[in-house]
Amino acid sequence: MGRWEPDAAGRLREAAMALYAEQGFDGTTVADIADRAGVTARTFFRHFVDKREVLFAGSEELQRRMVDALTGAPRDAEPMDAITIALLAAAELFADRRDHSRRRQAVIAATPELREREFIKMASLVTAFTEALRQRGVEPDTASLAAETGIAVFRVAFERWVTGPEDADLADVMRGTLADLSELTA
Amino acid sequence: MGRWEPDAAGRLREAAMALYAEQGFDGTTVADIADRAGVTARTFFRHFVDKREVLFAGSEELQRRMVDALTGAPRDAEPMDAITIALLAAAELFADRRDHSRRRQAVIAATPELREREFIKMASLVTAFTEALRQRGVEPDTASLAAETGIAVFRVAFERWVTGPEDADLADVMRGTLADLSELTA
DNA sequence: TACTTGATGTCATCGAGTGACATCGGAGGT
DNA sequence: ACCTCCGATGTCACTCGATGACATCAAGTA
Known part of the structure; x- marks a missing residue:
């Protein structure tokens, strides 16, 4: 087992999908998504080029x-x-x-x-x-x-x-x- | 004659078009456009909802x-x-x-x-x-x-x-x- | 053990976009 | 001629998206 939970990208995708549905896209910050996925915002941008791309994997x-x-x-x-x-x-x-x-x-x-x-x-x-x-x-x-x-x-x-x-x-x-x-x- | 040069929106459109062509879209800041048009960046956003919309008037x-x-x-x-x-x-x-x-x-x-x-x-x-x-x-x-x-x-x-x-x-x-x-x- | 690698964290910074409030010339009424 | 209101703009402060530089540390490998 690594230092972190595996599949950060997958967790970010799910978190984003859920939050966009709950609070809307504009009402959701990248920090929100990262928090729910248990990573930092910086990590979000290592997996997805921007806040939209997370839905188009x-x-x-x-x-x-x-x-x-x-x-x-x-x-x-x-x-x-x-x-x-x-x-x-x-x-x-x-x-x-x-x-x-x-x-x-x-x-x-x-x-x-x-x-x-x-x-x-x-x-x-x-x-x-x-x-x-x-x-x-x-x-x-x-x-x-x-x-x-x-x-x-x-x-x-x-x-x-x-x-x-x-x-x-x-x-x-x-x-x-x-x-x-x-x-x-x- | 008003307090400012007339047709700020038109000047912003032209400035944006020219700068996007010269330096590219990413290489151009809203401040650049506003400067060339002789207004402030805040004024840019009063005429156009975002940096892209200026080309779609x-x-x-x-x-x-x-x-x-x-x-x-x-x-x-x-x-x-x-x-x-x-x-x-x-x-x-x-x-x-x-x-x-x-x-x-x-x-x-x-x-x-x-x-x-x-x-x-x-x-x-x-x-x-x-x-x-x-x-x-x-x-x-x-x-x-x-x-x-x-x-x-x-x-x-x-x-x-x-x-x-x-x-x-x-x-x-x-x-x-x-x-x-x-x-x-x- | 020592070295390397890869994914992540931390920190600093830029630029887009927005809200609140100030400014002032001009239009219209008196 | 004076006053008042209005609209376009400026100024300031702030949030958030996005990125570069550097640090950290578990795991694999020699």
Whole structure:
């Protein structure tokens, strides 16, 4: 056993999530979070670059999986088909975490600063998608448009999922949203 | 003539834009901006809620015009047609400011914090579009998807315009991007 | 034992952002 | 012409987010 309790980052994440939900983001200081996690504020900033990032720890993982799925799609798949595969890969990651996702979304939705951070994560996904599509040989302009559109679908589907019926399957919602899109733009 | 030079907000906007371009966003303090504008830092925060907002002064105007255009679209226009009208209204606003738009975009693109702020402005547009579409009688789910897609097109088109040939017409680029979208999702 | 490593604590400091109060020129009323 | 109120700004003090420099100490290793 080390000199301190293990998994300080995990404790900080939980403390932050709880406090943001209880007192709001603005009403919570980094010192509050650190106290609850049993460390100092300085340690908080060694684990997370800022007060927002503590809620977005899993985002690299999500991006990596989606991009891998996109890259691994059949060579002859059309852009939007490859995007679909990536969206379904994301659905797997969230499938058994609907409750946690809901609570997290509630906190984020309530705080403009956190929404900003979420948007930039989405933008990072767009960039990664664009790049992956170009690697597949998709024309640059088409790639960025497909990427942007794909993330729009992701956002809408996710929103539908967390606000919809409890037993809904995220993958189904993704497919349904994609179908709505082609109808809309027909 | 008043006790102070008039249009402090305007001077602050210009000073901020110039300094962010010269020294970067992080390398510029609010005190720097205020000094150049001939006021105190406290005054900066009376005009802008934070250090980022100074670059987004015109965004309410943009949103108002686009929503008005969307609301004013013919009653029988399909959702994406109404969206198109709104995008063309935005194009008018930027038509003669391509150079300024380019410089501003360059600064924003170089700074994650500013990109975050830009994204939330776009999100605000999505919300406003969604609401306006629902007012037109569009089904809620369709409305949010159309809004999200419309803003995606706006973003892509704007990007194409500022990076493309100097004499390109933003309205044409918007139409072209929309055409690309329907082809993509066909 | 002695040395190294890594995670944390401590201390000092800068900059963003805010509340409270002071200042003073100008507009409008008398 | 005088007075009063108002609004934009200045001044001061303070909290909090964020970072650099240095100290500490348990555990692993030679």
